Structure formats: structure tokens, C-alpha cells
Amino acid sequence: MGCRSCEKPKVNYRKGLWSPEEDQKLRDYILEHGHSCWSAVPVKAGLQRNGKSCRLRWINYLRPGLKRGIFSQEEEEIVINLQARLGNKWSQIAMHLPGRTDNEVKNYWNSYLKKKVIKAQGSHPHGSATKSLELTNKNLLNHKETNNQIPSSQSLEPPELSTADSGLSLKHSMEFGSFKGTTHHHLPKVLFADWLSVDQVIEQGSGSFGGAASTPWNSNNSNVDEVLRPGSSEVIGQSNSDFLSGFGDTGIYDELQAQFEPVGQIPGDAFFDLFTMGKIPGSLGMNHDAIF
DNA sequence: AACGTGGACAACCGCCTTGAC
DNA sequence: TGTCAAGGCGGTTGTCCACGT
Numbered sequence: 100m101g102c103r104s105c106e107k108p109k110v111n112y113r114k115g116l117w118s119p120e121e122d123q124k125l126r127d128y129i130l131e132h133g134h135s136c137w138s139a140v141p142v143k144a145g146l147q148r149n150g151k152s153c154r155l156r157w158i159n160y161l162r163p164g165l166k167r168g169i170f171s172q173e174e175e176e177i178v179i180n181l182q183a184r185l186g187n188k189w190s191q192i193a194m195h196l197p198g199r200t201d202n203e204v205k206n207y208w209n210s211y212l213k214k215k216v217i218k219a220q221g222s223h224p225h226g227s228a229t230k231s232l233e234l235t236n237k238n239l240l241n242h243k244e245t246n247n248q249i250p251s252s253q254s255l256e257p258p259e260l261s262t263a264d265s266g267l268s269l270k271h272s273m274e275f276g277s278f279k280g281t282t283h284h285h286l287p288k289v290l291f292a293d294w295l296s297v298d299q300v301i302e303q304g305s306g307s308f309g310g311a312a313s314t315p316w317n318s319n320n321s322n323v324d325e326v327l328r329p330g331s332s333e334v335i336g337q338s339n340s341d342f343l344s345g346f347g348d349t350g351i352y353d354e355l356q357a358q359f360e361p362v363g364q365i366p367g368d369a370f371f372d373l374f375t376m377g378k379i380p381g382s383l384g385m386n387h388d389a390i391f
Numbered sequence: 392a393a394c395g396t397g398g399a400c401a402a403c404c405g406c407c408t409t410g411a412c
Numbered sequence: 413t414g415t416c417a418a419g420g421c422g423g424t425t426g427t428c429c430a431c432g433t
Contacts, residue, residue: 116401117401147405155402201421210399
């Protein structure tokens, strides 16, 4: 872990929100060089941030494959269930939710799900397991029975095919009729990663895409590929492990880079309205299905 | 229209773990 | 084997924005 070869110039690190320009610099740098040493990234990328901040920004916001916006019913149930079993092990919980970060899961829990669970417990004061949780476990059991893909209480490792499962669930959640009503009232955010044509990347970079093609998430399983392929789902076949970390094949990333645009640069009125099939920026094309 | 309030989310802080030296 | 620095993670805080008064 330690990287003593890294230079550590004393810098007055910038704090606070990241500007689009900073995002651009960080993304450009990582796409070209990877991040073998986070402490070196800000220096080499020309950022007045510390390495930790860069890492966090990349993982939580810039990393390809991230899914933003409203949690689906299935995702919500997984969070509730795993939180009940694991406690606040957000990174572990996030492993079961492809495209979600621990920070996002944590925020969602703290701002919404926790209250929901407490409320459910309040309305069902008898028994530790609330009706909602019972339902959750039941649903998860059903998933497991049918797909054998949902984390069991015995194995808290990310299930090999959980992306496929989530993919199915998420696909289901995309159906208008099943769209979950939550307290969220924001329009879905669209990130640069969301319109990344990942299948193209995977196909072109098979085996060389930062090891992505050999991850359990998408290896040896055509179902995963089928489910996660743009057009059928919304996330790319990546786990929440550091995506693209330490890669060296810049050819692929040139391709990626050409497709990326930072979210901060998206005109506010240019969001693709999934539900009304409304406006879509011409530059985006339809090869991104990741709206949420 | 102005102000206050609360929710959502981004980012920071601090601790722990890991690995190089 | 001990020390140190980077990475990882969970808790907390800060900021922005929508909504109500």
C-alpha cells in the first residue's frame, strides 16, 4: 500500500465541491495513466487536492459504471436486508448493489431508509422483524430460490452473479408501472458514465480492460452480459471494486475519453426524459441506458 | 418576494488496516 | 520487528436546493 516513491509536495489543498474543470482534469489523468498511487494523482493531474479527495471523487462520482438516482424497490430491499444483517457495513452492502457506492448507500439509508424502517417498526411494534423486513427477506429468498444469486446469510461475499440478478431487478424497476414512489423528487441525474457505451468497450477491450473482463461479474456468464448490455439494463458489468484501477492500456481509454462528458457540463434542460421519451441531447445517442 | 426550514447529497475527518521499507 | 505512509471505511459535517410560510 505504502508508496514511498511518491513525491509529497506540501500544498494547500483545496477543499469543498469539485468544479467541472477539476473533474475533467482528474478524469483525464486517470483515464490516461490510471491511479497506481493516489497521492501522486493530484500532483500529476495538476490538482490542488489531496490524494484521498481524488480517490473519493473518482470512486463516488467519476468512476465509470456508476448508477445514479433513485433506488429501485429491489435495491432498497437489499439495503434494508443487508443492513439488518451486517449493520452499517456500507462497503459490503454496496458490493451487492452494482453501480452504487458505499457513500450513496449510506446517504440513502441515513436520509430515507432508516426512517422508513423505524416507521415500519413503530407501526409494527411486536417482534424485531418488521413486516417490511419480513417481506424483504421473503423477496430475497424468492430471488435466491429462483436465481441462486442473492447473498445468503452464510455468504456475505458478493455473489458471483449478483449483477445479473440486480440487472434483472433493475430492468424490472425501469418498467414504468413498477417505478417506485419514494421521497425523491429530483430528476434522475445523468453522469458521463451513464452514457458510456460499455459493451463496445468490453468487446474491444476484452481481457485488457483493467481486468474487467475477468472479473466474476462478467466472466463466464452470458446472462450477465445479456442483462448488463446497454439496451437491456443500465449498469455495466462491474462490481464496486475499484474499477479501472491501475490500468495501463490507454487505447481503450482514449475511446472512453472521447465519449465522456462531465455531468457538470450537461445543460440543465438536456436531460433525457425516460418516462416521456422526451428531449435527448444529440451528442449523447442512445447507447446509454443508464438513466438512474 | 423574502426568509426559514428540512431533505438530499457531496465531501471531509478520523480511525483502522495494510504493506513497503 | 517496528515504523510510517497510503488506502479503505464509517461517521459526521457542509452545502445546495426545494418547499412552505
